[in-house]
Amino acid sequence: MNAREIRDAVEELQYAYVHCIDDDRLEEWPEFFTEHCLYKVVPRENADQNLPIALMYCDSRGMLQDRVVAHRAANLYAPHYYRHMVSAIRIVGRDPAEISAQTNYTVFRTMADPIHYGETELYSTGKYLDMIVFEDSQARFREKVVIADTCKIQSLLVTPL
Amino acid sequence: MKTSQTANGESFRWPQPETARVPYQVFVDPAIYTREQEQIFRGPVWNYVALDAELPNPGDFKATFIGDTPIVVTRDREGELHAFVNRCAHRGALVCREMRGNRNTHVCAYHQWSYDLRGQLIGVPFRRGIEGKGGYPADFDPTTISLSQLRVATYNGVVFASFAQEVEPIEDYLGPTQQPWFTRVFNRPVRVLGYGRQFIRANWKLYAENTRDPYHASLLHLFHTTFGIYRSSQGGGVIMDDTGRHSMIRAFKRTEIAERAAYETTALRTYQKGYTLADPSLLQSRKEFEVELTNSIHSIFPCLVIQQIFHTLATRHILPKGPDSFELLFTFFCYADDDEDMLQKRIKQANLVGPAGYISMEDGYAAEIVQQAIVRDQDACSFLELGGVEASNVEDLVNEAAVRGFWQYYRHIMDF
Numbered sequence: 001m002n003a004r005e006i007r008d009a010v011e012e013l014q015y016a017y018v019h020c021i022d023d024d025r026l027e028e029w030p031e032f033f034t035e036h037c038l039y040k041v042v043p044r045e046n047a048d049q050n051l052p053i054a055l056m057y058c059d060s061r062g063m064l065q066d067r068v069v070a071h072r073a074a075n076l077y078a079p080h081y082y083r084h085m086v087s088a089i090r091i092v093g094r095d096p097a098e099i100s101a102q103t104n105y106t107v108f109r110t111m112a113d114p115i116h117y118g119e120t121e122l123y124s125t126g127k128y129l130d131m132i133v134f135e136d137s138q139a140r141f142r143e144k145v146v147i148a149d150t151c152k153i154q155s156l157l158v159t160p161l
Numbered sequence: 162m163k164t165s166q167t168a169n170g171e172s173f174r175w176p177q178p179e180t181a182r183v184p185y186q187v188f189v190d191p192a193i194y195t196r197e198q199e200q201i202f203r204g205p206v207w208n209y210v211a212l213d214a215e216l217p218n219p220g221d222f223k224a225t226f227i228g229d230t231p232i233v234v235t236r237d238r239e240g241e242l243h244a245f246v247n248r249c250a251h252r253g254a255l256v257c258r259e260m261r262g263n264r265n266t267h268v269c270a271y272h273q274w275s276y277d278l279r280g281q282l283i284g285v286p287f288r289r290g291i292e293g294k295g296g297y298p299a300d301f302d303p304t305t306i307s308l309s310q311l312r313v314a315t316y317n318g319v320v321f322a323s324f325a326q327e328v329e330p331i332e333d334y335l336g337p338t339q340q341p342w343f344t345r346v347f348n349r350p351v352r353v354l355g356y357g358r359q360f361i362r363a364n365w366k367l368y369a370e371n372t373r374d375p376y377h378a379s380l381l382h383l384f385h386t387t388f389g390i391y392r393s394s395q396g397g398g399v400i401m402d403d404t405g406r407h408s409m410i411r412a413f414k415r416t417e418i419a420e421r422a423a424y425e426t427t428a429l430r431t432y433q434k435g436y437t438l439a440d441p442s443l444l445q446s447r448k449e450f451e452v453e454l455t456n457s458i459h460s461i462f463p464c465l466v467i468q469q470i471f472h473t474l475a476t477r478h479i480l481p482k483g484p485d486s487f488e489l490l491f492t493f494f495c496y497a498d499d500d501e502d503m504l505q506k507r508i509k510q511a512n513l514v515g516p517a518g519y520i521s522m523e524d525g526y527a528a529e530i531v532q533q534a535i536v537r538d539q540d541a542c543s544f545l546e547l548g549g550v551e552a553s554n555v556e557d558l559v560n561e562a563a564v565r566g567f568w569q570y571y572r573h574i575m576d577f
Contacts, residue, residue, distance in 0.1 A: 066438050
């Protein structure tokens with residue numbers, strides 16, 4: 001793949017990923033990752049101090065699936081929708097096996113509970129640090145580290161960023 | 162029974178039976194909130210402010226709060242810890258404007274009044290004026306001026322501060338019933354692994370109730386039951402101090418047969434079959450404590466919770482932000498001598514707690530849905546009769562005894 005093709009593939013992956021979450025197709029979300037993967041949401045407060053605790057920490061596709069089952073069947077929360085804005089997608093490293101990319105994200109959250117129905121707030125902003133590989137010409141995240149500038153979570157975090 | 166004035170000037174009277182009712186007014190009334198800041202947070206209590214491990218070196222500091230008052234904790238050159246109100250003695254500006262760091266002195270940005278690590282004033286610009294003009298009067302004495310200094314006490318690596326001159330030593334404040342449980346977790350040096358913050362639009366006491374309420378654990382938090390990890394019938398109990406203000410809730414695992422039997426004799430909507438964890442490595446554990454508990458939730462009045470859930474260790478600091486909101490700060494830690502396997506278990510099991518915690522994210526939400534529903538009818542009250550109306554220790558988890566204990570002490574310290 002040439003540089004242009006790689007850029008297109010990475011952008012398409014990011015866009016498909018955020019549409020999947022925003023369209024509430026969470027059951028498809030684990031498919032954006034390789035079988036052995038790392039997905040974590042790290043408050044910037046921890047990242048800046050090299051502290052390892054993440055709010056979500058999944059080191060297999062199975063753990064991602066468990067997050068989805070818990071989201072659907074176990075966890076209780078005010079119903080809401082996300083709208084991701086991604087920008088400044090930049091390929092920061094490229095070796096034969098994988099591509100590393102850095103992307104800014106912003107998530108607006110719109111509430112669907114009876115008290116705050118229809119209200120939108122800026123819920124989270126930060127960056128994605130991604131390691132992307134191609135499996136059968138399909139781009140997947142081998143690693144997606146979400147560094148959340150917004151380290152004070154409004155109420156709770158149940159839907160992945 | 163005493164009556165008190167409230168925000169709208171009406172008298173306030175606790176409803177009967179007073180041990181088992183809580184008027185919704187205490188969660189919304191600004192006058193009651195203000196009274197709490199004086200009588201609780203500035204009253205005869207020890208407030209959690211830090212872990213010793215957060216300030217290992219001389220000059221280290223941490224900005225935090227007692228109630229809603231901003232404070233700073235510092236370590237001086239001799240290694241002693243100090244705490245002072247983060248408000249310049251000159252014009253009231255915030256002196257320390259960073260969350261944490263290391264400094265020899267703390268200098269107010271507004272007019273550069275500078276303070277040492279004890280909060281004592283050590284420097285004032287233009288004290289003598291310029292060319293004989295201006296400056297402070299001859300009798301101005303910086304040695305008599307300091308930031309408002311608090312008392313500080315450390316217990317097994319946990320740092321507390323108090324506004325009160327008359328508060329018992331921290332050991333007595335915890336008391337003989339709570340010390341062993343405190344020491345069970347804080348048994349050797351710890352290291353901070355990270356933080357998790359939640360902003361909850363609800364009164365802080367709704368969360369204080371939640372951590373003293375084992376009733377909700379298997380009903381609100383459906384994680385275990387969803388994935389067929391039988392938990393509702395866990396063994397356990399509640400141990401309070403004499404006043405009822407602190408409570409230690411412990412849960413231990415019964416055999417699976419006993420768990421299943423207890424479930425099947427109880428009709429619970431939460432009993433679901435059909436899911437198993439796709440990756441069960443989340444819950445892998447190994448023996449760690451002398452007294453093995455799956456969960457221990459240790460609430461120290463007013464605003465500290467020490468938790469051990471599987472291998473996840475954390476303090477939870479409840480920070481009131483007005484009558485209708487609070488921040489919940491999780492400080493995750495490990496032991497300084499943990500091996501790599503245990504460290505990885507703690508990091509993975511942090512999925513269970515914190516803002517995205519499988520078995521904790523709902524706690525703040527539960528507080529919020531109460532706050533949303535009690536906007537009117539503030540003389541209506543909550544009903545706390547699970548297990549009776551007493552606030553005494555129990556050997557079960559189907560009980561609101563510790564919630565009653567909290568309110569018993571709350572009425573005492575608030576003079577209600």
